[in-house]
């Protein structure tokens with residue numbers, strides 16, 4: 001937005017990591033005139049980071065902070081987006097009995113067909129031993145819910161803002177007669193009727209706050225950073241047109257990152273992209289070379305629409321440090337200029353993370 005107020009020369013474009021950032025940028029897309037790729041809209045970010053990694057790390061954080069068992073516990077997960085799906089699945093896998101509270105009926109149906117109970121919020125709160133919010137919305141749990149909470153309930157938030165559980169409202173409710181730090185990351189509230197409940201990490205994201213927060217797994221972050229780096233690489237190569245303002249990660253980058261990660265894990269089941277001969281294409285890629293075809297001829301002019309893998313072709317190995325070469329794919333139009341202008345400025349590390357030299 002500052003850039004629109006005072007554009008500066010030489011900006012080639014950029015990336016936006018988050019959903020909230022995308023929501024602010026999208027109305028400005030027509031005026032930006034440079035590519036801006038939204039990492040959060042990549043299916044890889046959605047399932048690898050938001051679903052699997054957040055789900056896993058929220059469970060890990062609950063166990064680490066509380067030292068409580070999950071087996072047989074009633075867990076209510078508020079929100080069944082990508083993150084909520086992962087949280088619900090991980091707690092179910094840890095032998096908890098999981099209910100999903102979701103305001104969107106279609107998503108609620110999905111949760112039901114995924115095998116979760118989908119009670120109303122009041123019923124869920126009355127029966128839950130553990131209440132987890134992961135909605136992105138404010139005031140999902142408020143002071144008005146105090147009368148519903150089961151004695152000893154644990155409340156934790158995994159959504160972005162520490163307002164999903166209205167902590168201030170809970171703390172100042174007349175029914176709260178005592179509040180104390182029971183352990184690192186656990187605050188206990190005692191109510192006038194003798195019940196108590198426990199709030200983890202003061203309502204901040206429990207997997208990123210509290211004692212020794214580890215957050216998402218290294219591998220899932222590698223995937224996210226690899227998406228970032230590959231998108232910036234494509235932007236820096238000038239291979240994406242202004243029509244790419246505030247669009248999802250191009251499919252060929254998703255395919256490249258997915259293939260590279262599988263290769264690194266030795267799970268691709270096909271020839272690894274790393275170390276392949278120049279001119280050949282990545283396994284799993286739909287790039288023409290993968291099927292022995294000639295790369296499609298490109299039309300003249302700057303590309304403005306989404307770039308798919310048909311418009312890409314393999315380059316030689318990029319500059320690599322301490323590992324076997326990892327191949328880089330960019331639209332063929334920019335391919336000739338990339339090794340000198342851009343490729344040498346990137347180092348692809350073995351685990352997939354990329355850093356600029």
Ligand SMILES: NC(=O)c1ccc[n+]([C@@H]2O[C@H](COP(=O)([O-])OP(=O)(O)OC[C@H]3O[C@@H](n4cnc5c(N)ncnc54)[C@H](O)[C@@H]3O)[C@@H](O)[C@H]2O)c1
Nearest residue numbers: 079080081082083101102103104134135136137158159160
């Ligand atoms: N903890 C982490 O490490 C981490 C990582 C990534 C994202 N996040 C955050 O987690 C939150 C959820 O992310 P997401 O990608 O799953 O979002 P999403 O938009 O895909 O899903 C949110 C879901 O919550 C539902 N919802 C909204 N208000 C609700 C309410 N009052 N009660 C019940 N359901 C409600 C929506 O209908 C939607 O299905 C966001 O705030 C996001 O920023 C956290």
